[in-house]
């Protein structure tokens with residue numbers, strides 16, 4: 534068993550083929566941007582942060598093998614390849630945010646006459662490589678802030694019961710995870726009684742990936758069918774729901790894996806705190822509300838078949854949105870690496886958060 538979704542060293546990149554998990558643990562070599570685009574689009578690698586990291590690293594692999602006499606040639610190639618990578622999957626914003634930062638960075642290097650073409654190439658690749666460690670560091674901060682927020686709502690020493698959805702762990706990020714990072718922190722603090730997690734049809738990120746991670750880490754956990762959530766909250770005294778995010782709008786509306794919205798509605802009914810765990814790179818201040826978030830629809834074969842075995846009648850009509858949008862009014866808090874914010878605080882903190890993002894080392 535391995536929880537390393539991304540293997541990168543000195544210009545060589547491999548990704549764990551998550552379509553084969555848990556039956557087979559196989560790495561795929563990524564030789565350039567075209568390979569990167571394909572593994573993201575096919576969901577061999579998935580998870581908003583991992584999509585951005587693998588996409589950008591595939592570019593680093595590709596340009597590391599080339600020589601650029603002219604800085605403008607390098608800048609043009611970088612801009613074109615990053616805009617291509619964004620098209621692999623439309624809903625998660627992390628790849629777009631990374632592309633915007635990297636294009637801004639390469640432009641600043643291009644405009645700096647003291648920087649040679651070789652230095653520009655080296656610094657650009659180093660900026661992408663830094664994404665791996667920053668993601669892991671951000672995830673650990675998210676985990677700590679999230680665990681603290683959840684434990685603030687219970688009596689001292691009480692162990693908590695958590696519900697999560699989809700996969701937001703090491704297989705969706707560089708390592709440790711976002712919502713699953715909160716679960717890991719609760720477990721490390723000996724404050725987790727149990728983590729319930731949904732199978733998350735139709736890709737089954739929960740049954741295939743989150744189960745894989747929680748079994749690997751020996752974290753007390755229980756797999757439930759997506760249809761069990763309401764009955765679970767009625768009977769199991771869930772202390773909090775923690776999910777990930779693919780894109781958080783400026784007002785706090787959050788696009789996440791399909792099924793998140795209905796979990797939030799049930800949590801509201803049962804007065805269970807509902808948290809979204811996501812790095813700042815998942816917040817899109819260019820989108821005012823969730824109404825403006827593009828929701829990816831996936832091929833119906835992902836619903837009608839499991840492991841290439843047909844489970845739905847031939848000729849059936851399907852609707853397979855990969856995400857839905859949870860309105861901010863159903864969200865208790867958004868857990869980031871800079872703390873936990875109420876949805877309404879995002880807009881007031883926007884300048885502060887933007888200053889923080891601008892102050893970040895270029896990726």
Ligand SMILES: CSC[C@H]1O[C@H](OP(=O)(O)O)[C@H](O)[C@@H]1O
Pocket residue numbers: 579580581582698699700701702705706711712738776777778779789790791855
């Ligand atoms: C930290 S992963 C965030 C997010 O990405 C997943 O979607 P997918 O498996 O389709 O890439 C899911 O929505 C997670 O919550």
